[in-house]
Amino acid sequence: MTEIDGAARVAVKETEGALLRLFDASPQAGALLNSVLQVVAEEAARTPRFAKALVAAAQSAVAGGEAAGPPSPAPAPRKRAPARAKVVRQPGAFDPFVVYRESGPQELERRLVGLTIDQLRDIIAEQEIDTHKETSRKRSQKVLVDWTVERVRALAEKGSAFR
Numbered sequence: 001m002t003e004i005d006g007a008a009r010v011a012v013k014e015t016e017g018a019l020l021r022l023f024d025a026s027p028q029a030g031a032l033l034n035s036v037l038q039v040v041a042e043e044a045a046r047t048p049r050f051a052k053a054l055v056a057a058a059q060s061a062v063a064g065g066e067a068a069g070p071p072s073p074a075p076a077p078r079k080r081a082p083a084r085a086k087v088v089r090q091p092g093a094f095d096p097f098v099v100y101r102e103s104g105p106q107e108l109e110r111r112l113v114g115l116t117i118d119q120l121r122d123i124i125a126e127q128e129i130d131t132h133k134e135t136s137r138k139r140s141q142k143v144l145v146d147w148t149v150e151r152v153r154a155l156a157e158k159g160s161a162f163r
Contacts (some may be wrong), residue, residue: 094121096152105149112145120144129155 015037023030044051053074093115099108112120121142124130129151138144 084102089125090119090122092126093119094123096123096127096148097156100149100152100156105153108152109145109149112148113141115141117141117144124148127152 001006016069018058018111019030019037039055044054056158096108096112112123115123117139121135121144124135124144129148135144135147
Protein backbone atom coordinates (compact mmCIF):
# COMPACT_ATOMS: atom_id res chain seq x y z
CA MET A 1 0.00 0.00 0.00
CA THR A 2 1.46 3.36 -1.01
CA GLU A 3 1.37 6.54 1.00
CA ILE A 4 -1.28 8.02 -1.31
CA ASP A 5 -3.47 4.95 -0.92
CA GLY A 6 -3.11 5.19 2.87
CA ALA A 7 -4.01 8.87 2.93
CA ALA A 8 -6.97 8.24 0.62
CA ARG A 9 -8.20 5.41 2.82
CA VAL A 10 -7.96 7.60 5.93
CA ALA A 11 -9.93 10.36 4.20
CA VAL A 12 -12.62 7.90 3.08
CA LYS A 13 -12.89 6.45 6.60
CA GLU A 14 -13.26 9.94 8.08
CA THR A 15 -16.01 10.72 5.55
CA GLU A 16 -17.66 7.40 6.33
CA GLY A 17 -17.65 8.17 10.05
CA ALA A 18 -19.15 11.61 9.46
CA LEU A 19 -21.87 10.12 7.25
CA LEU A 20 -22.71 7.48 9.87
CA ARG A 21 -23.05 10.20 12.55
CA LEU A 22 -25.31 12.15 10.18
CA PHE A 23 -27.43 9.02 9.56
CA ASP A 24 -27.87 8.70 13.35
CA ALA A 25 -28.91 12.33 13.72
CA SER A 26 -31.03 12.63 10.56
CA PRO A 27 -31.56 9.56 8.36
CA GLN A 28 -33.04 11.64 5.49
CA ALA A 29 -30.14 14.10 5.43
CA GLY A 30 -27.66 11.22 5.65
CA ALA A 31 -29.28 9.37 2.74
CA LEU A 32 -29.43 12.56 0.63
CA LEU A 33 -25.81 13.50 1.26
CA ASN A 34 -24.69 9.92 0.66
CA SER A 35 -26.48 9.87 -2.72
CA VAL A 36 -25.04 13.24 -3.75
CA LEU A 37 -21.49 12.25 -2.78
CA GLN A 38 -21.80 8.95 -4.57
CA VAL A 39 -23.00 10.58 -7.81
CA VAL A 40 -20.29 13.28 -7.66
CA ALA A 41 -17.55 10.73 -6.96
CA GLU A 42 -18.66 8.44 -9.79
CA GLU A 43 -18.84 11.33 -12.26
CA ALA A 44 -15.42 12.65 -11.21
CA ALA A 45 -13.93 9.17 -11.67
CA ARG A 46 -15.55 8.86 -15.10
CA THR A 47 -14.87 12.39 -16.42
CA PRO A 48 -11.38 13.92 -15.94
CA ARG A 49 -12.66 17.39 -16.88
CA PHE A 50 -15.28 17.23 -14.12
CA ALA A 51 -12.65 16.02 -11.62
CA LYS A 52 -10.40 19.00 -12.46
CA ALA A 53 -13.31 21.42 -12.09
CA LEU A 54 -14.20 19.83 -8.75
CA VAL A 55 -10.62 20.24 -7.49
CA ALA A 56 -10.51 23.85 -8.67
CA ALA A 57 -13.81 24.62 -6.92
CA ALA A 58 -12.61 22.99 -3.71
CA GLN A 59 -9.30 24.87 -3.79
CA SER A 60 -11.14 28.12 -4.39
CA ALA A 61 -13.46 27.45 -1.43
CA VAL A 62 -10.54 26.54 0.87
CA ALA A 63 -8.59 29.63 -0.16
CA GLY A 64 -11.54 31.83 0.71
CA GLY A 65 -12.84 32.32 -2.79
CA GLU A 66 -11.35 35.78 -3.34
CA ALA A 67 -7.67 34.95 -2.77
CA ALA A 68 -7.62 32.20 -5.37
CA GLY A 69 -9.40 34.37 -7.91
CA PRO A 70 -12.66 33.69 -9.62
CA PRO A 71 -13.25 30.14 -10.77
CA SER A 72 -12.27 29.56 -14.35
CA PRO A 73 -15.31 29.65 -16.62
CA ALA A 74 -16.40 26.43 -18.19
CA PRO A 75 -15.41 26.15 -21.83
CA ALA A 76 -18.08 27.36 -24.20
CA PRO A 77 -20.12 24.58 -25.75
CA ARG A 78 -19.17 23.69 -29.28
CA LYS A 79 -21.19 25.53 -31.85
CA ARG A 80 -22.54 23.80 -34.85
CA ALA A 81 -21.61 25.13 -38.21
CA PRO A 82 -24.38 27.31 -39.57
CA ALA A 83 -26.69 25.48 -41.90
CA ARG A 84 -26.24 26.26 -45.54
CA ALA A 85 -28.81 28.55 -46.96
CA LYS A 86 -31.27 26.69 -49.16
CA VAL A 87 -31.09 27.68 -52.77
CA VAL A 88 -34.46 28.88 -53.95
CA ARG A 89 -34.94 27.68 -57.50
CA GLN A 90 -36.86 29.56 -60.15
CA PRO A 91 -39.32 27.79 -62.43
CA GLY A 92 -37.64 26.07 -65.36
CA ALA A 93 -37.44 27.89 -68.69
CA PHE A 94 -39.32 25.04 -70.42
CA ASP A 95 -40.38 21.44 -69.93
CA PRO A 96 -37.61 19.22 -71.35
CA PHE A 97 -39.96 16.24 -71.69
CA VAL A 98 -42.30 18.17 -74.00
CA VAL A 99 -39.40 19.36 -76.17
CA TYR A 100 -37.97 15.82 -76.29
CA ARG A 101 -41.33 14.29 -77.22
CA GLU A 102 -42.21 16.91 -79.88
CA SER A 103 -38.79 17.68 -81.42
CA GLY A 104 -36.34 14.96 -80.35
CA PRO A 105 -33.05 14.90 -78.46
CA GLN A 106 -31.14 17.19 -80.88
CA GLU A 107 -33.62 20.04 -80.40
CA LEU A 108 -33.62 19.50 -76.64
CA GLU A 109 -29.82 19.70 -76.56
CA ARG A 110 -29.84 22.81 -78.76
CA ARG A 111 -32.28 24.58 -76.40
CA LEU A 112 -30.40 23.49 -73.28
CA VAL A 113 -27.05 24.76 -74.61
CA GLY A 114 -28.46 28.31 -74.67
CA LEU A 115 -29.14 28.26 -70.89
CA THR A 116 -26.89 29.16 -67.96
CA ILE A 117 -25.86 26.60 -65.34
CA ASP A 118 -28.41 28.00 -62.87
CA GLN A 119 -31.18 27.80 -65.46
CA LEU A 120 -30.22 24.19 -66.18
CA ARG A 121 -30.34 23.40 -62.48
CA ASP A 122 -33.74 25.12 -62.25
CA ILE A 123 -35.11 22.77 -64.92
CA ILE A 124 -33.52 19.75 -63.25
CA ALA A 125 -34.97 20.72 -59.86
CA GLU A 126 -38.43 21.53 -61.21
CA GLN A 127 -38.70 18.25 -63.12
CA GLU A 128 -37.17 16.30 -60.19
CA ILE A 129 -34.92 14.29 -62.49
CA ASP A 130 -31.92 14.33 -60.14
CA THR A 131 -32.99 12.02 -57.35
CA HIS A 132 -29.40 11.24 -56.31
CA LYS A 133 -28.19 14.88 -56.17
CA GLU A 134 -25.64 14.20 -58.89
CA THR A 135 -25.84 17.60 -60.57
CA SER A 136 -24.74 19.53 -57.49
CA ARG A 137 -21.21 18.25 -58.15
CA LYS A 138 -21.23 19.07 -61.87
CA ARG A 139 -19.74 22.45 -62.74
CA SER A 140 -19.60 22.43 -66.53
CA GLN A 141 -22.55 23.54 -68.63
CA LYS A 142 -21.75 20.94 -71.30
CA VAL A 143 -21.72 18.14 -68.72
CA LEU A 144 -25.06 19.33 -67.31
CA VAL A 145 -26.60 19.52 -70.78
CA ASP A 146 -25.43 16.00 -71.69
CA TRP A 147 -26.59 14.64 -68.33
CA THR A 148 -30.02 16.29 -68.67
CA VAL A 149 -30.57 15.00 -72.21
CA GLU A 150 -29.58 11.50 -71.14
CA ARG A 151 -31.88 11.54 -68.07
CA VAL A 152 -34.82 12.94 -70.05
CA ARG A 153 -34.29 10.28 -72.71
CA ALA A 154 -34.11 7.51 -70.10
CA LEU A 155 -37.20 8.71 -68.23
CA ALA A 156 -39.23 9.39 -71.38
CA GLU A 157 -38.51 5.93 -72.78
CA LYS A 158 -38.89 4.12 -69.47
CA GLY A 159 -41.30 1.24 -69.88
CA SER A 160 -41.28 1.39 -73.70
CA ALA A 161 -40.47 -2.34 -73.82
CA PHE A 162 -44.02 -3.01 -72.65
CA ARG A 163 -45.74 -0.90 -75.34
